[in-house]
Amino acid sequence: MEFDMEQEAYEFYNAYGGRVGFSIQMEYFSNSRKTEKLLTRLFTCYKEGVRKKDRRDKHTTTPRVETRTGCGARIHIKYDEAKGKYLVDNFLDAEQMITNILWADPKMITDYGHFGDVVTFDTTYKLLHGNCPFALFLGVNQHQETTVFGAALMYDETSDSFVWLFDTFLKAMPGKIPKTILTD
Structure with a gap:
C-alpha cells in the first residue's frame, strides 16, 4: 500500500x-x-x-x-x-497475513480475575469463507450471567494454533490460571 x-x-x-x-x-x-x-x-x-x-x-x-x-x-x-x-x-506479521487473533479488553481481564476459576472454551462457530474458527472464553459471574473473558479468530484448528491461543490467553490474564476448562 x-x-x-x-x-x-x-x-x-x-x-x-x-x-x-x-x-x-x-x-x-x-x-x-x-x-x-x-x-x-x-x-x-x-x-x-x-x-x-x-x-x-x-x-x-x-x-x-x-x-x-x-x-x-x-x-x-x-x-x-x-x-x-x-x-x-x-x-502485523512477516507473511503479510493475519493468522490468529485474541481480543481481551480491560473489563474482560478484570472479570476473569474475579470469576475465572472455571472457563468454558468453545470453537463451534465458523466464520468467513475459509471456515475460520471463532473461539470464546466464557465464565459465569456472581449473578449467574454469562461473562466473556476473551474472543479469538483462529486461522485453523491445528495443535500449534491452540497452543498459541492458550499461551496468549494466559499472558493476557496475568497471574491467574483457571482451575477448570470445559470444552467440547
Missing part, C-alpha cells in the same frame, strides 16, 4: 483498528536531517508493550487496571523518494 501523506496512513490504520477492535497510537518516527521530511513512522496498537512493575505502596487496595498486553499489531511506513509516497514497510 502507498499513501501521499503520513496523515492518510494514520487514518487508514485507525479505521482498520476500529473495524477489527483496537485503537492505535503513534510510536517512533525519523525525519530527514536536511529537509526535516518525515522518513519513517510506526503506528501500534494502544495495548503494545507491557507496563513496568508498579512502584507504588504494596498495600494499595485498588491497583490500576492493566491495559497493556503486549499486542504486536503494527504498521510501519517508509518514505520512498523516487515515488514521492509513503509505502507500507511492515504490517
Whole structure:
C-alpha cells in the first residue's frame, strides 16, 4: 500500500483498528536531517508493550487496571523518494497475513480475575469463507450471567494454533490460571 501523506496512513490504520477492535497510537518516527521530511513512522496498537512493575505502596487496595498486553499489531511506513509516497514497510506479521487473533479488553481481564476459576472454551462457530474458527472464553459471574473473558479468530484448528491461543490467553490474564476448562 502507498499513501501521499503520513496523515492518510494514520487514518487508514485507525479505521482498520476500529473495524477489527483496537485503537492505535503513534510510536517512533525519523525525519530527514536536511529537509526535516518525515522518513519513517510506526503506528501500534494502544495495548503494545507491557507496563513496568508498579512502584507504588504494596498495600494499595485498588491497583490500576492493566491495559497493556503486549499486542504486536503494527504498521510501519517508509518514505520512498523516487515515488514521492509513503509505502507500507511492515504490517502485523512477516507473511503479510493475519493468522490468529485474541481480543481481551480491560473489563474482560478484570472479570476473569474475579470469576475465572472455571472457563468454558468453545470453537463451534465458523466464520468467513475459509471456515475460520471463532473461539470464546466464557465464565459465569456472581449473578449467574454469562461473562466473556476473551474472543479469538483462529486461522485453523491445528495443535500449534491452540497452543498459541492458550499461551496468549494466559499472558493476557496475568497471574491467574483457571482451575477448570470445559470444552467440547
